[in-house]
Amino acid sequence: MNTFSRREFLRFGVLSAAGIVATGYTGTLAGCASSCPDVIAPPTHRRRVLADLHVHPMMNTWLRRTPLAVSNPLLADIAENVFNTTGMTWKTCFEAGIDVLCAAHFNVFDEWLSMPTDPNPEAPANTLRMIELLEEELTKPENAAYAKLARNRIELREILSHRKGDPRYRIAVIHALEGGHALGGRIESLDQFAKRGVALITLTHFFNKGIASAPNAYPFFPDAGSRWPAQGLSEFGASVIRKMEELGIVVDVTHSTSTAINEILCVSTKPVITTHASARTLGDHPYSLYDEQIQEIAKRGGIVGIILYPYILSNFRGEEAAKEHGSLRDVVRTIRYTYKICGTHKHIGIGSDFSGYIVGPRDMKCLGEIDKLRRMLLDEFDQDEQIVEDMMANNVIGFLNDYWRSGQV
């Protein structure tokens, strides 16, 4: 397959989008992703349902605010309805009994369109705006009835003390950042993020932005033309890790190359996590982790959050085949495998990546349907409710309680 340089790739993307608009896109905007029709209520109020390490509740709202979408609302419609096919709403997540959502903030413009000034000096301010947008969203009465922001682990504990069925029950929502490009190349940005209670930062994303190298997540996303070294963790990246540890922000190694992950593991002195991961042995993608890395993260007390994205979890012929055949079976298989190679279930979590432009399992299109996964895991793990509850929620909640220290009041 032909590969593009980063600039060519961007030019190609912008021209394609312009072409769609210019030719008057009239295709059916298939299945509104955010409608989430099939909520399944938890069978009992006793058990926790899900602490999702990685989800994008604000992606559509944020993209709608960008100048490109404001001037071309049709582009936003296409993006949301054609490409963002996994959905979630606060209400459906509430009805499904979900406990925690780590809301990953990601600004595509700071990562993709800032390349001439890489890293974008405006990225920290844009990130704070995304943080504010989520906070505003959660104070609206129609959302406040379902979800509440946890700015630190004390607030998290308070929110989680009210179980389902109690009128005070709310989903605890936590700020997380996807991609160290949010720092804009300045380590001081971390102070502001810590103050706002950002709990987790994924160090790198699709492109190496001077912190750590990123693998080719998709064949058409080459990192060619990058001005940063092609491999591993940079000096700046190492200082970012040290500062994050000081501030009590958890390091997320997802999206790092295997070389970068090894170097992150050398530099870090506290447990690290991978919020939305897959195993290389089962899904041979550069994005996926080797067994030794999964084992090392677990051995150091971290969490391996399994993504709900079959294409990445298994060896499908391509994305189309994954779309047609990929299901929650791929998720369950990866969880079983991770359990096997770690020798315990205590370091397993879920990072759905829902509403984040992934192609979800064909049998689950909305986070409100999370009970489907719980039931399949019960079948896989001999109906052991404790093990399933731990993997879906308790391990992550316990980890946040132990290692999240930012945002203290």
Ligand SMILES: [Zn+2]
């Ligand atoms: Zn991601």
